[in-house]
Amino acid sequence: MSTSASETGTLVGRTSEPTPRRKGRSGPGVNWWLTALLSVLALTIAIPLYFAVVTALKTTDQLGGTGFGLPTDIRWENFADAWRLTDFPTTALNSAIITVGAVVLTLLTNSMVAYAIARNMNRRLFKGLYFYFVSALFVPFPIIMLPVAKETAILNLDNRVGLILLYVVYGLAFNIFIFTAYINSIPQALEEAAAIDGASTWAIFWRVIFPLLAPMNATVGILTCLWAWNDFLLPLVILSDPGSATLPLVQYVFQSQFQTNYPAAFASYLMAMAPLLIVYVFAQRWVISGVTRGAVK
């Protein structure tokens, strides 16, 4: 290792000429072939979305064939039909309430629990709690799905409130894992200084630590948002009242009615995907960096 390193070191030092030539061979900075290849591959992402858009704008008799052609006669009413059929305002509001509730509560509570655990890892009780929560990462949801559905029904939590609660509780395992890792990197000197100034533990957490957690809060917030908004299984088994159905759930419930009316179905799919897609388009970098941080920690 060390010999090859020194060898290349001397090589670079000695011959300054070959280096630019080698670079020149693969293009002056930009590899256009690779760019073209990746752009073509990106079409695989675009095709299903393009297909959804053109289908949502057709009349039913324009369907048939491969379906990739542009609509000859645009029918905007498909969106109105889908809007009415799935009761879009209510459904979207349900999804929004559940997602916002889950994100806000998760950020406020999970970070606090992680803080208490991270700063007391030397105590056996807190260390035990840490492993207790994190071990849930190994318990897949299908295993507890039957009893949880029963339990929430008994407790009258088979509704939006119950769903929010479950997202907050089931998020604990992963969130504590990444929050504690981050909190451990925050020096304790700040808290000690605040404690000497007479701040209580609560005040220290909310005023000193919580603001410092901003990057991790972004990560956890994004991941919770994507999860709660797009989740299908948990709403499917928990929600009993059709009036509190979320957007993915309602697509499932209305499948039988869509069967005869594909354009309205696709309009409905687009409307279900649109809110998060629009947010993503504007907050793209922020979302990607947030997700990356969560996985790398």
Place this chain on the structure above:
Amino acid sequence: MTTQTPVRPQTRAGREEPQRKKGVRLAGAFYLMVLPAFVLFFVFHTIPVIQGVYYSFTDSPGYGPADFVGLRNYIALFTDPRVLHAYWFTFLIAAVATILVNIVALAIAIGLNGRIKFKNGLRGIYFIPNVLAILVVGYIFNYLFSNSLPALAEKLGIDALSTSLLTKASTAWIAIVILAVWQSAAFNIIIYLAGLQTVPTEMYEAANLDGASAWRQFRSITFPMIAGFFTINMVLSLKGFLQIFDHIVALTGGGPGTDTESVALLIYKGGFQGGEYGYQSANSVIFFIVIVGFSIVQLRVLRRREVEV
């Protein structure tokens, strides 16, 4: 520090005292911080786990009284063709999808990490599937597989594809894998990209000077350097795909018959609709053991490889 030896014991004592006092006072607040979380977690996670295990020893249909049947559910599971098929089908999809997702994601991530134009834009496009609901995307793919693809195949004269992939289990699994790869490559690409950015560019420059081929560079530099990211992605992908549910609901609903049921779908259908609450609880317990077992074995193998390279 060392020159202040006489002062040191004083500050030490001065610091220790508030710390001890703080320790006693703070502990109360810390307990309050974790107590509600502990209670809720116990009620909504641990109790269901215990309940699930309890029901697995009963013949409960999901309501009304139930009798204790000992290990009968577990014994029956191992001879139930529907259950065995669901496991086989789940393993097939999970294995193929995990491998394909990681190959595709790694290849695209390496491309995106290259000297390309529109780097951020392309990265943004490749991540889109991760913000979409699998179920909804699945319905779009369902239409593509059952209507567009056969029509396209007919035009091109490919007889093998002229009937929908989704009508037979022997081809439906391919459609399910395609949807799974399309949807999860997005996440894995981002992780690999983060990993690739940790590899110092000097290493490639050095390898270039030594005349190493691109494949050789990948094998000797890139892959060893991102082995940890490879492990994360493999473990997360496999764990996710073993629980596959949404994809199958959207594409086949488990059909034709029960030919494309995954374990998670079988537990759902049997437990909620089929009156097999106790029986499927036993299935859940077995499924749990299988998933934990897989995760441990996989982590062990991949970690050992990481050390070797």
